[in-house]
Amino acid sequence: MSETSDIIVIGGGIAGIGAGARMAADASVTVLETEEAIGYHATGRSAAIYIRNYGNDTLRALNAAAEPVFKEPEGISDESLLTPRGLLYVATEEHTGALDKILEGATGMERLDADAAVARVPILRRENIVAAAIEEGAQDIDVDRLLQGFAKMLRHQDGRIVNKAPVTAISRANGVWTLETPQGSFSAPIIVNAAGAWADEVAKLAGVQPLGLTPMRRSAVILPAPEGHDVTRWPLFACAGEGWYAKPDAGKLMVSPADEDPSEPFDAWPDDMVLAEGLHRFEQAVTVPVTRIERSWAGLRSFFPDRTPAVGFAPDAEGFFWLAGQGGYGVQTSPALSALAADLCAGRKSGLAETVVQALAPHRLIKT
Structure with a gap:
């Protein structure tokens, strides 16, 4: 029955x-x-x-x-589900077109110069930044x-x-x-x-x-905070060309190679080579080396064509x-x-x- x-x-x-x-x-x-x-x-x-x-x-x-539901989640929570964070995009010469595409039709985004970007995230390698933009309204959920x-x-x-x-x-x-x-x-x-x-x-x-669904693996690691830096108030910062992104997480940094590798549906785990290549791209954008990975994981993000x-x-x-x-x-x-x-x-x-x-x-x- x-x-x-x-x-x-x-x-x-x-x-x-x-x-x-x-x-x-x-x-x-x-x-x-x-x-x-x-x-x-x-x-x-x-x-x-x-x-x-x-x-x-x-x-x-x-x-x-x-957004209004996150701010006033009636029936879900007694208070907002959002906490201020901000999102900073940085672009090398290669990725200025990608940044322009992100800004096209955007609401509440502001262009920044390299000095302003480094002021927000001091470990960014200033000489690599040709353009930047910030979405102040981005918030942790x-x-x-x-x-x-x-x-x-x-x-x-x-x-x-x-x-x-x-x-x-x-x-x-x-x-x-x-x-x-x-x-x-x-x-x-x-x-x-x-x-x-x-x-x-x-x-x-x-x-x-x-309907033609393709699961795609996305990996991430937790790194110790860079020595001498309090990352708590840093925005999420990302390569405009989607080569990596990093986000403060409980006093540490979560870094992802922003991978999108097609996969069968399964309980995903990270690929060591994908992580190594992505962390190398991240290291080229910052002034501090990656010395230790505390934890790694992966998940599947599924897209239609x-x-x-x-x-x-x-x-x-x-x-x-x-x-x-x-x-x-x-x-x-x-x-x-x-x-x-x-x-x-x-x-x-x-x-x-x-x-x-x-x-x-x-x-x-x-x-x-």
Whole structure:
């Protein structure tokens, strides 16, 4: 006998838990998560920063829609989920075009000269900087408080989260989907595919056409703070050409080679060569050597070919809802995308512009 709900969400990352929390106001919701805890994969390995000017025009619209929720997260937290940080881009001669592209259409970004950039991050190698820009409004996101706040909201509305429940089979009969897991069978007329890097695999299980998702590995390390420097108030600082970025983290520096290596969906780990090459690029941009790595890890950021998420009902399967392909924008767009998913599943008009809703529609990715 299957447990029944109005909606089953596959995936307990920030996308699935956020959507489930918003949907539970209108429907009975069950979230199925493969791991022992929610947020284990991409959500728990995020750089955790809100950047208004990150991504294409559709993503920037989602970022803007999410900001008020981060600042006043009613029902999620009693106080803002944001802490001031700032984001500094630096460009060598090779990367000035990339910086110009970042600044194109940007809101709240200011160009800086090399001296001003070094004043913000004293370890930057001044002679390499041809141009720079800062987004003062970039802020750290308290990801755990966001995720747990959504989970609390979901449970408060009688929603359920089932851990250690990988979906092994999906079938549909008489307008109802049935999902098999080690924790039993679960049935609902609507299933939400929020399975992150595994979203296309879930679609295949359901007999739904995959949309061309590519998981890409992103690695990071924790380095000791440079000797003689208090990094606490430094902004996140990054190569405009996406060769590396660094962010203060609990008095240390998190550094990433900004890698995007296509991968099969799996529990990702870093590649030593990729880390070495990325840390070399970082060392060329700063005046201090990398002497010790305290910790390293990797996660998967999953993209569709146009680097825009897919949010909406599949055109080829009734009751199959896509919520996937958030790439590196999943945490910061989650307030907007969870609200959109809830609106679409409930048949309501979204508060987002229709052009944004259509840009996210899965049918754009269906191959004919």
